[in-house]
Amino acid sequence: MRKFLFALLALGCVATQAHAAESANVAAGKLVYLHQCSDCHSNQPHMDRFGPTLAGVYGRMAGTAPLHRYSKAMKSAHIRWDANTLNGFLKDPRAYIHGTIMPYRGLESxxxxxxxxxxxxSISPKS
Ligand code: HEC
Structure with a gap:
């Protein structure tokens, strides 16, 4: 019985830690968004700013948010935003999509x- 309880306890710890790491990521990411992206991008669906809304962007084809007027380069990029493409774009937007008009020099970290x-x-429920 003692062994069983211990195993249960250990399992519980692992699960809690994994969960904490996950939400820390999203929480830290929200701060990055608020400081570096939200001037130009809304996180609400159907809210266009200087840039397209980022709600639902994960899994969406580049250049397809309704309401937004994109550059030709973004409209004809023909890429889907996922962890890989977003990472490349956010690292160096203008090198990743030549001709993009996103005036942001990139996230080094x-x-x-x-x-x-x-x-x-996390703000793209369909992905
Ligand atoms: C100074 C304004 C500005 C800032 C700051 C900015 N963006 Fe943008 N972003 C834009 C504009 C404008 C576009 C449209 C570019 C085009 O049409 O070429 C865009 C496009 C995008 C796209 C493509 C969206 C789509 O629907 O295809 C993503 C993804 C994106 N930005 C993410 C971010 C993230 C994440 C940050 C913060 C780390 C950020 N941007 C910071 C203005 C900005």
């Missing part, structure tokens, strides 16, 4: 990129 991508996924 790989951790900040991973966090903000986790946040974008």
């Amino acid at each position: 790989a951790t900040a990129r991973a966090d903000v991508i986790a946040y974008l996924q």
Whole structure:
């Protein structure tokens, strides 16, 4: 019985830790979003700012948010936003999509990129 209880306890700890790491990512990513992206991008569906809404962006084809007027480059990029493409774009937007008009020089920190991508996924329910 003692052994069984101990095993249960250990399992509980592992599960809690994994959960904490996950939400820390999203929470840190939300801060990155608030500081570096929200001036131009809403996190609400159907809210266009200077940039397209980022609600639902994860899993969406580039250049397809209704309401937004994109550059030709973004409309003809023909890529789907996932962890890989978002990472490439956010690292160096203009090198990743030549001719994009997103006036942002990129997020150098790989951790900040991973966090903000986790946040974008969390506001994209269909992905
Ligand atoms: C100064 C304004 C500005 C900032 C800051 C900015 N963006 Fe953008 N972003 C834009 C504009 C404008 C576009 C549309 C670009 C185009 O049409 O070429 C865009 C496009 C995008 C796209 C493509 C969306 C789609 O629907 O295809 C993503 C993803 C994106 N931005 C993410 C981010 C993230 C994440 C940040 C913060 C780390 C950020 N942007 C910071 C203005 C900005």
